[in-house]
Amino acid sequence: MKVKSFPYRLYLVISEEACTKHNFLKVAEEAIKGGVDLIQLREKKDSTSQFLNKAVELKKVLDRYRVPLIINDNLEIAIKSGAAGIHVGNTDLPPTEIKKQWPQCEILGYSVEYLEQLYNEQTYTSDYLGISPVYNTDTKTDTITTWGINGVQEIRSKTKKPLVAIGNMKASNAQKIVEAGADCIAVVSAICSASNPFKAAQLLKQEIDQGIKNRAAALKF
Known part of the structure; x- marks a missing residue:
């Protein structure tokens, strides 16, 4: 099976509600400057028009840095906003x-x-x-399995x-999760709620990069 290239390492899942200290567009831009290389817009409570307006405004910011926009769970918004992809459960x-319905979709997450x-179409x-x-979180409560490090390792295998x-x-566990087999870390509050989104993203990216180096070194033995 051919695996599509996925060069992204730090993935921000953003919503206006999650950005408690700054405007969500400012958070997105500062996070990109700090190392975020993929952003998903997740607006569960918005009307279609509100969601679309935010997606269009966010895409304008992301396009300046050539960062792809992913839309959470709404194909209509993904297509109309010109997003690169969509993520679904x-x-x-x-x-x-x-x-x-959308053959032009560039990045499809599941x-x-x-x-x-793992074995379905x-x-x-x-x-x-x-x-x-991977760990329990307040931002998503309708889940089935909490994977932990062992679960990441099992899926990777x-x-x-x-x-x-x-x-x-968050920065304190990102390195270990990458060492366990994750290619990319997705965060919400670790950046959205940060006083300094730039520094928060920068620290996360450093931990991810170190995890990648440690994993590569371990594979040599």
Whole structure:
């Protein structure tokens, strides 16, 4: 199976509500300057028009830095905003259907909440897998499995797909999760709630990069 290139290491999941100290557009821009290289807009409570307006405004910021925009769970918004991709869970529109309705989709993410998902057509169709959640989090409570480090290791042993770890990710645990097999760390509050989103992103990226180096070194032995 050919695996699509996924060069991203630090993934920000942003919403206006999550940005408690700064405007969400400012948070996004400062986070990019600090090292974020992929941003997902997640607005569960907005109307379609509100969500679309935010997506369009966010994309203007991201385009200046050539950072892709991912839309959470809303194909209409993804298409209309000109986003690079979409992320869905196992109760959302399936990736196979997304590919039919939106063949131009460049980045298609799919959340893995139980091991059996690794062997279905939706996983095979996706460009990356979200390990959701690694640790319990207040931002997403309707989940099935809390994976932990052992779960990340097990998923890594069973698939070559790029893995994005999300769920209470922060600078203090990012390195270990990457060492366990994640290719990318996704965060919400670690950047959105930070007083200095630039520094928060910078620290996270440093921890991720160190984890990648440690994993590569370990594989040599």
